Amino acid sequence: MSKIPLQFRHNGREVAIFVDGGTNLLVALRELIGDMTPKFGCGQGGCGTCSVLVDGELVLSCLTLAETVAGRSIETLDGMKQGPNLHPLQRAFADNFAAQCGYCTPGMLMAAKALLDRNPSPSRDEVIEAISGNICRCTGYEPIINAILAAAGGRISA
Amino acid sequence: MTRHRGRGIASINYPIGMNLGGDPSQALVHSNPSGKFTVALSSIDLGQGMKSVTRQICAETLGVPVEDVYVDTADSDTGPHCMGSFASRGTHRVGNAVMAAAREARGVMMEAAAEELEVNAADLETDGRGNIHVKGAPHRSISTKDVAIAAQFKQGKTISGRGIFLVPLSEVNPETGEMSPATCYAHACLVAEVDVDDETGEVAMVRMDSAYELGRALNPRLVEQQLVGGAWMGVSHALYETPEPYYPEPVHGPRDFVEYLMPGPGDICPHDIAVLERPAPDGPFGAKGPGEMCANPVLPAVANAIFNAVGVRIDDLPITPEKVLRAIKAQGGARPQPRR
Numbered sequence: 001m002s003k004i005p006l007q008f009r010h011n012g013r014e015v016a017i018f019v020d021g022g023t024n025l026l027v028a029l030r031e032l033i034g035d036m037t038p039k040f041g042c043g044q045g046g047c048g049t050c051s052v053l054v055d056g057e058l059v060l061s062c063l064t065l066a067e068t069v070a071g072r073s074i075e076t077l078d079g080m081k082q083g084p085n086l087h088p089l090q091r092a093f094a095d096n097f098a099a100q101c102g103y104c105t106p107g108m109l110m111a112a113k114a115l116l117d118r119n120p121s122p123s124r125d126e127v128i129e130a131i132s133g134n135i136c137r138c139t140g141y142e143p144i145i146n147a148i149l150a151a152a153g154g155r156i157s158a
Numbered sequence: 159m160t161r162h163r164g165r166g167i168a169s170i171n172y173p174i175g176m177n178l179g180g181d182p183s184q185a186l187v188h189s190n191p192s193g194k195f196t197v198a199l200s201s202i203d204l205g206q207g208m209k210s211v212t213r214q215i216c217a218e219t220l221g222v223p224v225e226d227v228y229v230d231t232a233d234s235d236t237g238p239h240c241m242g243s244f245a246s247r248g249t250h251r252v253g254n255a256v257m258a259a260a261r262e263a264r265g266v267m268m269e270a271a272a273e274e275l276e277v278n279a280a281d282l283e284t285d286g287r288g289n290i291h292v293k294g295a296p297h298r299s300i301s302t303k304d305v306a307i308a309a310q311f312k313q314g315k316t317i318s319g320r321g322i323f324l325v326p327l328s329e330v331n332p333e334t335g336e337m338s339p340a341t342c343y344a345h346a347c348l349v350a351e352v353d354v355d356d357e358t359g360e361v362a363m364v365r366m367d368s369a370y371e372l373g374r375a376l377n378p379r380l381v382e383q384q385l386v387g388g389a390w391m392g393v394s395h396a397l398y399e400t401p402e403p404y405y406p407e408p409v410h411g412p413r414d415f416v417e418y419l420m421p422g423p424g425d426i427c428p429h430d431i432a433v434l435e436r437p438a439p440d441g442p443f444g445a446k447g448p449g450e451m452c453a454n455p456v457l458p459a460v461a462n463a464i465f466n467a468v469g470v471r472i473d474d475l476p477i478t479p480e481k482v483l484r485a486i487k488a489q490g491g492a493r494p495q496p497r498r
Contacts, residue, residue, distance in 0.1 A: 046415035097383040101205030128423045135415060138205050140390025141423035143383060 011079025026050045026061040037077035048134030051107040058114035077106040089151045096147035100138030112148045161353045164467025168458035169347040172451040173340030175247035180324045184238035185255040187263045188318035191310045193303030197229045200237035201252045207380035208248040219260035221284025246449020253442035254323035262319030270309040342438040344446045345371040350459035354467040356492040359483030363427035373438040373446030388452025396460040469493030
């Protein structure tokens with residue numbers, strides 16, 4: 001099988017790779033770009049831990065063909081930190097104990113960022129809806145919901 | 159046709175650790191010349207916070223800032239032996255081992271400091287901020303970093319300590335069956351409130367109120383979060399999770415995250431938690447730990463709440479809508495029980 005050249009923006013940086021036809025975006029990011037922040041959970045769109053943003057829209061990278069992101073802009077958790085400072089969402093996750101084992105956290109943060117980017121002051125129900133495609137085994141969701149609401153609240157007061 | 163509200167209660171007496179081979183765990187603590195300490199463990203932190211808690215226990219025992227302690231876990235090739243992270247034993251068993259190791263390392267550290275300050279080690283105390291000074295004379299002081307450097311390059315001492323916690327194995331009395339499976343017990347009581355729909359058999363969580371007695375809470379926020387997350391897992395076990403949801407054939411069971419049912423963020427309910435601290439005499443700084451107990455009382459409390467709501471006793475987990483509906487049909491309709 002011949003390789004397909006592929007260019008896209010990865011956290012603001014232009015990248016160029018060669019992918020096999022049928023390679024999914026998760027594999028391209030982890031194995032070809034070396035960005036290990038999107039996690040492999042189920043590989044079939046059931047758990048949400050591979051979530052990334054494509055042109056600002058939340059997608060499951062395990063179900064996205066790498067070829068379809070040519071010329072588009074990908075955001076992952078790796079690009080969320082602002083220089084040495086944590087993103088307000090990351091800070092809120094830490095302050096609210098919203099991670100235990102941490103495996104769902106990258107997907108949760110991307111789902112939360114997708115929400116706050118388009119709706120800076122969501123209701124609790126909107127937060128629940130936004131993370132309903134992401135499975136967490138440890139926290140019972142409550143601290144994650146609280147963290148996202150806290151980050152949104154901080155954004156309003158700032 | 160109707161949703162019935164019901165309330166159920168469960169209380170538990172929960173053993174910390176177990177009686178298998180004395181249930182030992184070991185810990186090693188050593189300093190490097192920068193005055194920082196490493197705790198080596200084979201015990202595993204699954205996210206429940208054992209690294210944080212053992213770090214606190216080590217720092218407190220050594221008398222150094224918590225930032226000066228690093229905990230290295232989960233390498234059974236290089237770490238000292240541990241039975242494992244289960245049986246709610248982490249904080250208590252591993253914590254006790256870390257405490258013993260840190261105590262021995264502190265002894266060497268104080269001897270090394272005494273040699274540098276030319277005083278008796280018994281006259282020294284730590285300030286918890288990285289300094290050791292003569293009691294009543296804070297100006298006669300040396301930093302733990304300088305002590306570590308002196309020990310390494312001048313005195314030829316290793317500031318280190320070994321710790322193990324072992325409960326002598328309790329043999330079973332062949333006449334009475336009596337034994338002592340654990341050295342301390344934690345306790346909890348949980349009240350669950352549910353709505354049961356007598357048309358669909360669906361059970362919705364309304365709220366939970368709980369009280370946990372788990373010795374001293376060494377890290378109250380971690381304890382609280384473990385109780386919140388553990389209760390969610392209890393709800394999941396009570397109402398959702400099974401590899402064989404409806405039919406007794408594994409082939410019909412779920413094979414992946416899409417088919418394996420767990421409550422999502424929309425299915426959770428308010429949970430009010432009270433933590434009662436009653437320090438355990440043999441716990442590290444009085445701690446027992448929440449452990450598996452954070453999920454356990456939810457299951458019987460939910461089953462009792464369903465009985466209170468519609469009068470059916472389901473004794474088979476998880477309590478699926480199908481089981482509730484069949485039981486309601488078998489008794490000829492919902493029979494709400496009196497609420498006390």
